[in-house]
Amino acid sequence: MQLYRRTLALPGVRTLLVLVFFARIPATAAGMALTLHIAVTMDRGYGAAGTVGAVATIGIALGAPVLGRVVDRYGLRPMLVITTIGEATFWVFARFMSYPLLLVCGFLGGMLVLPAMSIGRQAIAALVPTDLRRTAYSMDSVSTELSFMVGPAAAVVVATQFSTQTALVAMAVGIAVVGTALFVMNPAVRSEAEKASTERIPRRVWLTPRLVGVLLVGAGAVFILAGTEVAIVAQMQHSGELSWTSVVVIVWSAGSAVGGLVYGALARSYRQVTLMAWLGVLTIPIGLAGGSWWSLMLVLLPAAFLCAPTIAATGEEVARLAPPAARGEATGLQSSAFTLGAAVGAPSVGFVVDHASPGWGFALAGVGGVLVAALAWLLAARQRDRAPAGTAVEPGTRAGSVS
Structure with missing residues (x-):
């Protein structure tokens, strides 16, 4: 357990892991909330719900590298402003949308999903030295497992005990809260030594x-x-x-x-x-x-x-x-x-x-x-x-x- 003690003793690591865990819960609940709303409340069936999910997935896959590049060039906070406002807006108005409109906005909303998981991985690389990163990323993986155990279950509880519309509003509130918390904390995505280098490769x-x-x-x-x-x-x-x-x-x-x-x-x-x-x-x-x-x-x-x-x-x-x-x-x-x-x-x-x-x-x-x-x-x-012959192998490879 010595590796865990050393990792958790690093400045900012404990706070980061806790914050990122809670930031991931809305992301893990999103699919369940949207599926229940389309399949049950809108009575469109699970196939239709899966289609919206697939369209949103394409948006997420396309948007993630672009948002990462925004972080590289302009820092974390500008990206958080864009994604927090964009994703929260989608969830606020999703309950009023027709199915065709959900298909279109699901893609756009996917491109603006707040990338809590990417933020956590970037911050770990900045805060944790190389020899402890395996331990830190292992804790991050465990945190992800726990968030997937909490998020979908929470979406089901809210949707069944209240309504799917309430679940969608709760998603908007959750995104706004975690986005604001990340903005205030502003975890480092580069170490002090890395900030000194401005070279773009x-x-x-x-x-x-x-x-x-x-x-x-x-x-x-x-x-x-x-x-x-x-x-x-x-x-x-x-x-x-x-x-x-x-x-x-x-x-x-x-x-x-x-x-x-x-x-x-x-x-x-x-x-x-x-x-x-x-x-x-x-x-x-x-x-x-x-x-x-x-x-x-x-x-x-x-x-x-x-x-x-x-x-x-x-x-x-x-x-x-x-x-x-x-x-x-x-x-x-x-x-x-x-x-x-x-x-x-x-x-x-x-x-x-x-x-x-x-x-x-x-x-x-x-x-x-x-x-x-x-x-x-x-x-x-x-x-x-x-x-080429004589080329050095990357450290640790x-x-x-x-x-």
């Missing part, structure tokens, strides 16, 4: 095959997580134990959190591509469990332990490979990778489940992860092979690895 220089591989691993990890979530629900419904789904998902998330805590306490980092490959391999046979909810829960745990470590390793690598002057854009690309991974994983596995069985859904999620790990390894090997 072209994107083609820092967006290397190795970094692209890291982003692919991030997308692949979320592909597995999103696909696994769909397969869990399908498996529970197939076995007639749908009411136990929340218990299985909570234990799955808790296993990921435990894995993140263990990873953060380790003395050294593990290769990101290796973590990704094992996550995929351990996901493939989950569907063989069948039977009752508790057997599925137990079989999920080995893969669950690797979820948070894989995500944490992605954040650590992006912070190391991206130059400080472009870190905002790089973390924005990371967020886009996560978003696209979820956007592809859930419908792909859902299609397989609909036309085959839940077991094949787990298999597809796992195989997809293994293939992404292989592609990331090839990209890193390609960069190594292209490097093993030749031929993504991490």
Whole structure:
């Protein structure tokens, strides 16, 4: 636990982790609030709700790197003003919008989503020295797991106990509160030493095959997580134990959190591509469990332990490979990778489940992860092979690895 004590003793780290945890809750509740409003209150069905979600996802994926670049050039506060006003405005007026208008505004609102997760990762890179970043990013991954346990549940409670319109207004209030809190705190996104350097490095220089591989691993990890979530629900419904789904998902998330805590306490980092490959391999046979909810829960745990470590390793690598002057854009690309991974994983596995069985859904999620790990390894090997003889390897990087 010494690494955790050292990390939490750093100035500003405790406050940052607490603030970012609460800032992520509206983001994790957004999808559930919008889905319930469209599918239930507007009576348009879950397909229509999913379409708006997909359009918003495209907006988020396109907007995240742009917002990151705003942070790189103008600082955090201008970006917070734009996103806080923009996203809060969407949630205020969403309850009055027709379905076609929601489709259009969902895309625009997605582009202006307050990037709480990117802000947290940037601030960690600025506040935490390199030797403690693995621990800090592990805590950040655990915090993300906890926010996903709180956010959607809170949206369901407000929507069912009051109304979905109330839930949408609560989203607007939540965004306004966390945006204001972040504006007041204004966490550093560059260290004092990094602020002294004003050199701008072209994107083609820092967006290397190795970094692209890291982003692919991030997308692949979320592909597995999103696909696994769909397969869990399908498996529970197939076995007639749908009411136990929340218990299985909570234990799955808790296993990921435990894995993140263990990873953060380790003395050294593990290769990101290796973590990704094992996550995929351990996901493939989950569907063989069948039977009752508790057997599925137990079989999920080995893969669950690797979820948070894989995500944490992605954040650590992006912070190391991206130059400080472009870190905002790089973390924005990371967020886009996560978003696209979820956007592809859930419908792909859902299609397989609909036309085959839940077991094949787990298999597809796992195989997809293994293939992404292989592609990331090839990209890193390609960069190594292209490097001129005598070129120094990046600090902390093993030749031929993504991490």
